[in-house]
Amino acid sequence: MGVPVYKRILDLFEAEGVNTIFGIPDPNFVHMFAEAHARGWSVVAPHHELAAGFMAEAVSRMTGGPGLCIGTLGPGMANIAGAIQCAKVENSPVIFLGGQRARITERRVRRGRIQFVRQEPLFAPSVKYSASIEYPDQTDEIIREAIRRSMSGTPGPSYVEYPAHVLLEELDVPDPLPPQRYRLVGQGAGAPEIAEAARLIRAAEKPILLVGHAVHTTRSQAAVKQLADLMACPVIQTSGGTSFIPGLEDRTFPYGFSPAAVEAVVESDLCLALGTELGEPVHYGKGRHWAACNDIRKWILVEQDPLAIGVNRPIDVALVGDLRAVVPQLVEALKDTPRSPAPNLDALIKKDAEELAQLAENAPRGRTPIHPARFVVEATKAFPEDGILVRDGGATVIFQWTYSQAKPRDVIWNQNFGHLGTGLPYAIGASIADGRKRPVMLLTSDSSFLFHIAELETAAREGLPLVCVVGVDHQWGLEVGVYKRTFPQPSPQPGVHWSKDVRFDRIAEGFGCHGEYVEKDTEIGPAIERAFASGKPGVVHVCIDPKANSEEMPKYDEFRTWYAEGTQ
Template identity: 75%
Template sequence: MAAVKVYERILDLFEAEGINTLFGIPDPNFVHLFHLAQERGWNVVAPHHEESAGMMAEGVSRMTGKAAVCIGTLGPGIANLSGSIMCAKVENSPIIFLGGQRARITEQRVRRGRIQFVQQSGLVENAVKYSASIEYADQTDEIIREGLRKALSGTPGPVYIEYPSHVILEEIDVPPALPPESYRLVGQSAGPDRIAAAVEAIKAAKQPILLVGHGVHTARAGAAVKELADLVAAPVIQTSGGTSYIAGLEDRTFPYGFSKAAVEAVVQSDLCLAIGTELGEPVHFGRGRHWVAGEANRTWILVEQDPAAIGVNRSIDVPLVGDLRTIVPQLTEALRDTPRTPTPELTRWIEQDAAQLAELAETAPSGMSPVHPARMIVEATKAFPADGIMARDGGATTIFGWTYSQAKPHDVMWNQNFGHLGTGLPYAIGASVADGGQRPVMLITGDSSFQFQIAELETAVRLNLPLVCVVAVDYAWGLEVGVYKRTFGQGSLETGVHWGEGTRLDKVGEGFGCYGEYVERDEDIAPAIKRAYASGRPGVIHVAVDPKANSEEMPSYDEFRTWYAEGMQ
């Protein structure tokens, strides 16, 4: 047993989970915690807005496969965190949000006009999996552990833990912190009967596919899925959330709905092994649109951590409930002695997808000034470093990116489920912090989205991160301009979707200490990106894009509309 302060014990408990990064803006309520974390060698990052802090923590979680920690001061700090709390909830990210609060004696007094105070728990409890307060010092272990248990069990998600100011400095006698497996379920496996049923179904299939979602990336399970995919000898179909390419599977990984090869593979499949996906709207619940043709003859295997999710969006023939990091190796081991032979169709789909990508690069409109957004994506992604981390943000810019990207990054950050704009820059920073600033990072974003958290450029400069932001600038909410035109016709009023032309985002970046360049020709995009990386500073490349093309020529928009908004009601 050892006597420690509550804030020391909180750090001990997180360290036992392999957590060593903290985001937040220091406050008198918890400067002791920040100070000690820094002394212990933690990454302690103070951004310019608490919402950014939560999103940066999410970037760390996605890159490490672990829970991450963010902290907010009482009152306005928690208010600022609320957007990132909801993002983490919808994006299934296990973020531990810590909140300071006034001493309970102060909170419970009958008073008016209290400064920087609001009762916080009730405001966030519907957006988290668990909400609790450390009311007494000797509750510290059980509440922090319950928060981690809830955040990481079933469908991952955020939790909120509050500590009143009178508690955090108290002293308690405690033993060394326990490892995770001593207080929560770790590495839940599927039963041997279920594994055997899945293996028999895979062996019997003629045209199996793997449907790979966001969870494979956030669990850092790419290598395990690669081994399984090789044994199954199947194409990998990406969900719109699972757009990180697995190393070694790049050539036979096809984006669902946006690749002709993906559509053909889905239509012809007689078995779908779904891993790390909720089978939600972006894949038509696994039963609509492209899935309809083969529904009667298709077997479904779903690897899912939350047993309550089985059968919700569609019926599942073989549910494998547990941690995909454990179940995927179970399947691999059971199939190791009987690998499948690739079908002729797989070779054809690989060639078809490569040809489609090459055709898009060739046919993206060129020679325009301002630049066509499709050409901007082509040129920027050709310049994307092979070992880089990709972050995406924006409406129209992201839609162009889905279709025209020439890069196949192993780590992609974007807010797919919630669709929260402004996440791109904090995600990129958080991912780079988790990576130790070793790999190059590229953010491709629209101008309106970029400005949500633009102050965090200073954070990137302060941390000296290898980040280049490629910003498509049309001085408008491009996707919404397109909605006005389709709804009311050309020349109609476009209320609230344009902002003042003339802002130079490269110059804004320079003001924060970034490298900046202004580009308005296709051929200048890649060289500008390369110069930005070579500068040794974070970079902002302001790319002037054609506003008409950006709002009216979004590719595959009809496909997008089959699941977006009212498409799947």
């Protein structure tokens, strides 16, 4: 007896370790959803396909493998388009499956067709690979090609379309191939390049490790910890790599926003960059804080995509390969000659610790509404041990960069694309990928939270250990700040304020979640603790000062250097 195409699709993804699917069941895909459920997969239907795409992206970040999302033909795929574009810019390997009418409908010369648009040409520019299954026996090759393209080089999304006439057809096929049989897995760097990198590391006086987004999405933290121990140097986070590797918390500093990070970068004579494109937020590795020693600093870049080598700045040693393979190669090359601690390491650790303590102490207390700096301090002090932190928002995230008192090993936020509203879907996807075990805290703002607030019902239905801590100022805080900086006071501020009657704690209760309302900074921590203890997803509505949130964003000038048009 043959295997139906919809079952074969699940077989192919199971061979990659995928066991979660997001989407609203398309009439074409109901058989696949039912089969996935019968196999014990997590089958998650949110209230909007855009949120489904973000949830699948969070899974890819938490697992290091492909995420899987389905969109209904026509309107569902229109809704999901933003998530496809986001996955492209965020370098996330998400496979999007789209339903479609049978090809006989498309090929006839007709007008007024129902729920139909030619989808594949629309999505092709936004994905690494786009294909439509025209014949059932193309299933293996096209699904494999989608995964191959998404997981190779710089990761990114793929789109596969299944017309209605294909999914129920049956195939006579062998067992699915394991990943290493049909695509490159665990690519290592060349031995001469590894030897040269090790030589430069040994010769450096003040090396640094620059840790980017891919260190965490490839789940390479343990190997990077070994490498950092052998190098005995500061660890600098890019804005996309703000998770903390266990055991390295005290000497990990955020680039640009920590005085210790700035000092370490300025004085460094070698930078080993892992999992970063060396983009605008790090000034391409040559401007601003890098400029002082640019003529003597050596660069080693570990990069899976050979086309990315040397684009933003010259590189002394390029290690082309997967972090999961290359970092262990470096560890092996250095294990017999560990470095003595960098001469400035203890001083930098002390400087950073003092800075964080001072920020916690000096954040304004006792204000009503609460100052956003104090909001972040108190919320992150209450962050649960071993939790997953999700960020969302504009001004709120800028305050978090400076004032956060937590150092979680998993931080998820939308850094490259800056897509607001991703926070709640990311939090749901991350929790499901984690097996609903570790506590998840979303630290966000009201404007961003409203994008996908309906997904609170999804969180409640899935029984997730999730608490959303929402700073509420009834405005687009960052945009109000831009108005104030652009125009003389009182500045015009159209389109950035909204009703002050909204109560997120009550909305949460209406969705079957736990709600807390907070007006005093001393109540933030206890409210978060009660929300986690409730056994339900929770929402903590925290009233924050709209004036401070728009006018007092910390280190805003540093943030603006990311957008220094034409100067980098």
